[in-house]
Every structure is written in C-alpha cells, then in structure tokens.
Amino acid sequence: MDFAVRYTEQQTGFRRVVRDWLTENVPPAVVGSDEHFEDLATYQARRQLGRLLGRRGWLYPMSPAELGGGGLGLDSALVISEELGRFGLDLPPYYDSGGVLGSAAILRWGSEAQKRRLLPPIFRGEQRTWQLLTEPGAGSDLAAVSTTARNEGDHYVLNGQKVFVGSLHGADAMWTIVRTGEPDDRHHNLAWFMLDARLPGITVQPQHLIGGIDKNTVFLDDVRVPTDNLVGGENRGWEVASTHLDHEHGLRSDRVLGRKLDELWSVVAGRARDHATADPVMLDTLAQLFVRKEVVRLLGIRNYWLTMEGSPRTYEGSQGYLMEKTATQWAARALLDAFGPAALTDADQHPSSAALVVQQTLGVLSMHGGGTGEIQRMLIARHLGLGRKATAHRPQAV
Numbered sequence: 001m002d003f004a005v006r007y008t009e010q011q012t013g014f015r016r017v018v019r020d021w022l023t024e025n026v027p028p029a030v031v032g033s034d035e036h037f038e039d040l041a042t043y044q045a046r047r048q049l050g051r052l053l054g055r056r057g058w059l060y061p062m063s064p065a066e067l068g069g070g071g072l073g074l075d076s077a078l079v080i081s082e083e084l085g086r087f088g089l090d091l092p093p094y095y096d097s098g099g100v101l102g103s104a105a106i107l108r109w110g111s112e113a114q115k116r117r118l119l120p121p122i123f124r125g126e127q128r129t130w131q132l133l134t135e136p137g138a139g140s141d142l143a144a145v146s147t148t149a150r151n152e153g154d155h156y157v158l159n160g161q162k163v164f165v166g167s168l169h170g171a172d173a174m175w176t177i178v179r180t181g182e183p184d185d186r187h188h189n190l191a192w193f194m195l196d197a198r199l200p201g202i203t204v205q206p207q208h209l210i211g212g213i214d215k216n217t218v219f220l221d222d223v224r225v226p227t228d229n230l231v232g233g234e235n236r237g238w239e240v241a242s243t244h245l246d247h248e249h250g251l252r253s254d255r256v257l258g259r260k261l262d263e264l265w266s267v268v269a270g271r272a273r274d275h276a277t278a279d280p281v282m283l284d285t286l287a288q289l290f291v292r293k294e295v296v297r298l299l300g301i302r303n304y305w306l307t308m309e310g311s312p313r314t315y316e317g318s319q320g321y322l323m324e325k326t327a328t329q330w331a332a333r334a335l336l337d338a339f340g341p342a343a344l345t346d347a348d349q350h351p352s353s354a355a356l357v358v359q360q361t362l363g364v365l366s367m368h369g370g371g372t373g374e375i376q377r378m379l380i381a382r383h384l385g386l387g388r389k390a391t392a393h394r395p396q397a398v
Helices: 009-025 040-056 074-085 097-109 112-123 237-251 259-274 280-308 316-339 352-365 373-383
Strands: 129-132 148-151 155-165 173-179 190-196 202-207 215-226
Touching: 009 040, 009 074, 074 280, 097 112, 097 129, 097 173, 097 190, 097 237, 129 155, 129 215, 148 173, 155 173, 155 190, 155 202, 173 237, 190 215, 190 237, 259 280, 259 316, 259 352, 280 316, 316 352, 316 373
Parallel strands: 129 173
Antiparallel strands: 148 155, 155 215, 173 190, 202 215
C-alpha cells in the first residue's frame, strides 16, 4: 500500500520557490543547532529568519492574511514545513507557543479588536510568546490551577506561580490560564489572559531539568493586566483553553512531520550502516522504528489537514500524540537493546552516541509533556464513548 503524499505541478513549482528562498535566507548558524542549548546570537538569527518568513506570509502560512498570516492553503503550508525540515527547522523556526497554540484560542474566542491587536505581531514574527499553564499543583489536571486574577475594574491583578515554561532567551509576551471564580467551581472558575512579558511583577527563574532541556519558573506578584487582555470572558477560561489543548494534544502544526523520530531514524540507520551489520535483531529494530516514525508522520499530516480545513474531529489529536509518545518510549528501550549500553558512551567514538543518550532521556520525558500518555488514552476513550461520557463543559474546538 502506497501512503506517499503527492503534489501537483503547481505545488511542485511552489516547492522550488520555497527551496530557493530558504537556501538563500536560512542562516548557517541555525542549521543543525539545538534550540535548547544555543547561544543568544544563534537565537537572534532564528528570530530574524522568523521575521523574514513573516514578511512573506510563510511563518503562519494558513493564518488569515488580514491579520499578518499567509492566507495560504494546506498544500502550500505542508510544502513550507517540509522544506524547512531539510534544514532541521520547524515552522515557526523557534519556540513560540503563542502562535502555535495561543493564536488558535484568540482566533476562536477573541473579539475582533483583540484579534487585530494581538495576532499580527505573532504571525509576522515580531513577537515570541510563552505559555504559562502548569503549576506545582496543576499539570495534567489543568482545572486545578491556583494562580488567581482579582478584578479591579479596568485591570486584573494576577498572583501565582507557573512552572515548565518556555525556553532560553526570554519572551515578548505570555498567555496564561488563572482562577477568577470560587475554588470549588471547577471548569467554571477560570480565565485566559495575554500578558506583556515586561509587566512589573513578572519574575522568570531558570528551572534546570533532567536531560538538560531547561525550562523556567515564572512568578506573578501583583501583576496588573488590562481587562482588554482577557480573552473569552471571566470564568470562561476552560472553554478558551479547550481550543489550544486540542491543538497541543496532537494537532499542532510543528508536529506535522514527526521530525524528532525522523532525526532519530537518520542517526541509527547511519550507525547500522557504519557497522555494516546484518544482525536480524538489529534489522528488525530498524524496520519497526521506520514503521513507527511513518505512522506518526502520516497521522500528523492527517491531523494537520483536519485542523486547517475545519473538519470535524474527536479522538484524532490524542491518537497521534499518544502514538508519538509511545513510539519515542519504545525506541529508547529497543535501541538500548539493539546497540548495547556501550553505545551510550564515547567508548566507540561514534557520533551517534550523544543522540542515543538524548533519546534515552526523551523516552521518559515524552510521556509527560502536553498531557501524559494516560490523559491521551482517557481522551480517546471518551471521544469513542467508552467509560464516562464527555462532560458538557468541554466544547468541540473550532
């Protein structure tokens, strides 16, 4: 059975245009660079690339052109994403959950004035945004957040703490979900805000994690946020969050091609070739890894298409995300068995050793971020009508 994605002559011509432009404009410093460890100059090069993409409408190619996006079709967006992948880059080429996730919530729930004010800087690459969701006592159970927002007329005053935030080198803006109602009124006591990252009372503290992929803790101490930055209305934050949670659970555009598994495949296939192995266990492991990465890629393309076409969807996002999580975890165990513990050291001086060490860490981390594997299974079951029925407060995202 052939699952290849094919393109028309017009789409192929657009691909040549994109490839030529990227070849001329992608800074050499960002090619092969790991965003989690790069210096400030390399990060700034990423941001400049984002601004250049934004001017062409390629940074958020399917977002409305009148708001700074490209207004392009799904086929063009896939071509841009695939061509950026040739340089080891995602779309956008830097961490920007404000665009990848937050913009979907603003498009669905924001007023026309909020859309015109908040979205163009994101879509044009002028603003990079962090999400502030997880707290020390609220992760997969996002409705348990304890950060509060007190209404003072033309402002809300925010107090609380968020963890596992962002990346290196700061942000221009942040979006968050906080509590505006009574603590016991779960799902009906939340609100969704956009914040200027420069507001007084916001403190960012580096958070060092296992595996070297550091995040940040963000403290909010009497942060005064204009009421105009409340999206969706007071105590309606769960409805707003439902939109970006669906995107995070397997529908986000930067997961379309399963690029992390693609990179892993390139590493281990290269190592196997270097060792010229004909070991049947090794060959079977490689075959299974290839199948899993292709399944993740195809589910990603399907989910991206469903999302951007506005087609009805239920379990698909969680299904794709769970497959990515379990494939990454499977690879950690299978590659350790296939190559042996010595492959995780510099004993054989092979360049793949570092990548395999990172993969062992990702096998653990991947099951937690963006909702655990158990959460994804629960969402799939509920959408299929198994177990407890979906609750009335969780609307279908648009």
